[in-house]
Amino acid sequence: MKTAHGSSPVYLDHAATTPIDPAVAVAMSACFAARADYGNASSNHIVGRRARAAIDTARQELGLLLNAQPQDLIWTSGATESVNLAIIGAARFRAHRGRHLITMTTEHKAVAESFDALEKEGFEVTRLSPGVDGILPLSDLEAAMRDQTQLVSIMHVNNETGVIQDIEAIGTLCRSRDVLFHTDAAQSVGKLHIDLEALPVDLLSLTAHKFRGPQGIGALYMANRPGCRVAPLLHGGGQERRLRPGTSALHQIIGIGVAARLAQNRLAENLSHVTTLQARLWRGLNGVSGITRNGCAESHYPGILNISAEGVEGESLMLALEPLCVASGSACNAQSGEPSFVLKALGRTDLEAQSAIRFSYGPETSRSDIDLAVKLYRSAVSRLRTIAPDAAA
Amino acid sequence: MKTAHGSSPVYLDHAATTPIDPAVAVAMSACFAARADYGNASSNHIVGRRARAAIDTARQELGLLLNAQPQDLIWTSGATESVNLAIIGAARFRAHRGRHLITMTTEHKAVAESFDALEKEGFEVTRLSPGVDGILPLSDLEAAMRDQTQLVSIMHVNNETGVIQDIEAIGTLCRSRDVLFHTDAAQSVGKLHIDLEALPVDLLSLTAHKFRGPQGIGALYMANRPGCRVAPLLHGGGQERRLRPGTSALHQIIGIGVAARLAQNRLAENLSHVTTLQARLWRGLNGVSGITRNGCAESHYPGILNISAEGVEGESLMLALEPLCVASGSACNAQSGEPSFVLKALGRTDLEAQSAIRFSYGPETSRSDIDLAVKLYRSAVSRLRTIAPDAAA
Amino acid sequence: MTSVTEPVLLGPYNEQVRGLFQNPRHAGDAAAGNGRRYEARASEATAGAQILLIAGVTEGILAALRFRVFGCPHLIAAAEATCERFEGGAVNKLQEFSVSDLMETLGVPVEKMGRILLLEDAIQALLSQVDGKAINRN
Amino acid sequence: MTSVTEPVLLGPYNEQVRGLFQNPRHAGDAAAGNGRRYEARASEATAGAQILLIAGVTEGILAALRFRVFGCPHLIAAAEATCERFEGGAVNKLQEFSVSDLMETLGVPVEKMGRILLLEDAIQALLSQVDGKAINRN
């Protein structure tokens, strides 16, 4: 494929979606190949049984990645659905325990809008702001808790900045108050080590396409603990413990299973690769005057680097960066042109937020991709600053 | 693949799920092949734009199959989700117009349980029974309508019996009363001619895996008419006109698009093929004593034939039929062992319902598959009757 | 992966159930020979499964033990296994019939225990018909 | 399928916008030569886009017309196209500037009309600075 320049795109937008792992694609295609391998897992015959067995295998594979019991995993169509099911489902199921809920201002829209919907149902929502480093102070969470608080939802890795919240400490606090804790781990599963036997997490949302699996399949982890339950959002054929009905998407589930297995095998290797890339990228950009790194550098997933630049307009910067594929703000509001609410929550002005570029990369990103990004970024910023009136610089 | 007999399965369970069309599988695999072809359709760069363009093409292809405007189609994870979004979404959105809803007793569980959920929210639901032929008398529907009726949901082709409801007449009646009409067309789309420009249908649910597309992707058609709107069930990134957020599953959407195109091209051919097969199957079974065809023969999709047999127990019949893959009752309640509520609604006793076998077949079913089915059915029934005590016969 | 493949192939019916179901040699009427013929019936209240045991007894010996079943494969297999085991032996050997042993060998899922209890009912009914004195029932 | 491929490749920026954006020859300060130098500024209330027009005028002629822009590619391209067109011509030719024509040639999406109106504002401001008498403004 070519871009408008005639050169191939350089894809540094892994936080939006990752390329699919070739082995995942092969496994999915194989399941289409033979008629007898593509069954309805609810059917009472050999083709149905084979589908069920493949789905069980995938559930085990994902269970191993997370160190979770396979039966605590519910297949969904992605993190958006998982998040909705976790937040809306738990809040409704547990409404008798209280109608106060806590989240953060820097969550993904799926989380933010699930809470908006609950507010319309009469729940009360506290939205805590992080510090300028992007991190939620635990004391703020503690101070926000009330007797009526029944659910806390704080994401693991932020999709725009890569900032990591301390979900262990948050979960521990929640347990001590008998409050359910959900974490949106769409950006961390398959990338950071997650041990759900050890972590005090009740509900965790994930999606395959952020770790080299297929789009349109995800899961909700629901701990097998008293009080940890959700009311379903969809009703029907009884699949997924009646929590998520519909014919199981066999090839999709096989795909997420294989992606989970590969991610587990390569976790350390991939993490060290992106750490090296991030160091290289930051070294290359660091010298540019008037740039700011969004989100702290310490508690941070190294596969995402988000940079604002003074005196540069975001949309022109994006075009000047072609054939680089990067994001300005979250992929989810890319179309809207609104300044990122996440960056504004970190104290950025509209202009600073609009100038932000998110670089995100993964196992297949090479050092020369990074070097090209540095070169293009430097020249684009300097060119646009030359064009701009002085007052804007 | 082998069965427990060592012989290959003969798959006559197309109403549960169809084999995927090889051309669909090829198109889906192709989209995995190049990194630059597997983007997030919400991204603002060339890879994202390519994803958007592919999704637009698929929407056009599905639009052509249904003679609907592409922009009136909303991608979902399948008919279960479409049905929930249509029924629950419309009822909630239109609650101010009235809280009375009408459906049938022979609907799929996705429909039946969506209405159950609405009842818990305070809606009143009338569930009409069909005649013994499986058909809903229009006069019964008319009689059930009240001033407060705001939504009617009647399926197109029944998944257990193949009976076709007259959705044109039902829709016309609904329009005359200013009542919204939803139809669950999971079993008819891609198989029967459907013209949404001509039909008075407001909402229509479909799923790709019933017409040789992938599992886990479907659509909701929502007519562009005043008052025809739904409240979303999921909240998030704004995709699908804010009615169904979440990263668009590119390969899945490409798959349903290709499946729609192929189905349209081969509609007449496929229909004539299954008509021939049904005649052959019925000729072969007709002579067996004590058998009943479930659902009328006149208004009927010929790709499904459902037969009850006196004096034969269903589970033993299923085993005796191996290596035939067929369904006893709906695929959705296959695991439960409960007698089919659909067949009971047609007046069958528990025993008759439990003895039912649904044969369903499609374009790749051969005449010899049908002949084998006839042979196995005849010998299984006669063998089990020989074993049974007289009183059961 | 052979460990998952086999149950997948067989489904809820193990090799033994499949063999007995496929070839139930004791299904049908007993030729009671020169002995006496007994019949015992049991059925589910919901008019679901039914079982009929037919025995030909000569001098305390089950010269013939046959069955008829309307029911699921596990019940057919259980009836066949039972007839196979006890035919030709002393009538009072029938007391050795054990629901749990049978369920174990045939791999009958627990939720189907009711069906196997039906077979036990029929055996009890048979025993109570056959001359009580010849048999030691404690 | 070439009909869909091309817009996909180009995205919201047509060939012309891309060319002008890539190579804005009139960006930067005007060397006013021996004429008079004028500057006109316009900016969005929200402190978003900004445009600065710099003209060097000699005997009613725009000897130089240059711009500086902080803004999106469409605004940069529009400014460049405008300078390209009017530089070297009579000042009063500037009155021929047309927002709608420019939006059409550059394929500017309607929701961005505000940005192009900014350019119009700057041109008006420029015109009102340049000696009013030489110019026929009706």
Ligand SMILES: Cc1ncc(COP(=O)(O)O)c(C=O)c1O
């Ligand atoms: C943090 C976060 N949560 C949720 C989602 C939603 O995932 P999906 O679009 O697969 O539903 C995403 C990605 O879009 C994400 O980055």
Ligand SMILES: Cc1ncc(COP(=O)(O)O)c(C=O)c1O
């Ligand atoms: C009539 C009918 N409606 C709805 C569905 C649900 O479709 P899906 O399982 O793809 O969500 C099915 C099939 O399972 C069906 O046959």
